[in-house]
Amino acid sequence: MTGFPDVLAKLFSWWSGATIGTLFTVAKRGRLVGTDEQGNRYYESRDTRSYDGRRRRWVIYDGYAEATKVSPDWHGWLHYTFDEPPTEAALPRQTWEKDHLPNLTGTPLAWRPPGSLLTTGKRPAATGDYEAWTPE
Numbered sequence: 001m002t003g004f005p006d007v008l009a010k011l012f013s014w015w016s017g018a019t020i021g022t023l024f025t026v027a028k029r030g031r032l033v034g035t036d037e038q039g040n041r042y043y044e045s046r047d048t049r050s051y052d053g054r055r056r057r058w059v060i061y062d063g064y065a066e067a068t069k070v071s072p073d074w075h076g077w078l079h080y081t082f083d084e085p086p087t088e089a090a091l092p093r094q095t096w097e098k099d100h101l102p103n104l105t106g107t108p109l110a111w112r113p114p115g116s117l118l119t120t121g122k123r124p125a126a127t128g129d130y131e132a133w134t135p136e
Contacts, residue, residue: 018060022060026043026060029045029046029047030043030044030045031044031046033057033077033085033087034074034085034086036070036086037071038062038102039062039063040059040060040061040069040074041059041060042057042059042074042077042085043058043059043060044056045057054080057077057078058078059074059078066103068102068103069102071086071100072091073090073091074086076091
């Protein structure tokens with residue numbers, strides 16, 4: 001019975017994708033606007049029953065719910081900075097801009113500076129400018 005743990009995860013965990021209640025709300029009130037490179041899905045409400053008269057906007061993460069997985073262009077759309085979603089009006093990219101990466105802290109892809117205990121390889125030897133402290 002491999003499907004039962006998946007059903008329990010959908011019922012009780014919000015961090016590993018949308019719950020059953022969220023999926024029900026999306027099916028009832030939401031309209032899919034687009035999907036980003038990471039697989040996150042972006043929705044807008046069909047009605048304007050929000051407190052300020054605007055259509056509500058939200059994201060359903062692909063996998064673990066991590067806010068840094070939202071790219072800057074989708075972030076601007078979610079927060080009403082842009083009226084059009086990036087699927088309709090993409091932001092112009094500058095030549096110096098790098099591609100968006102989520103926060104990789106705590107993952108195997110995290111940046112580890114030279115000398116870190118988590119870096120593979122050998123730590124560089126101390127140079128002659130270091131002088132050990134000795135108590136007097």
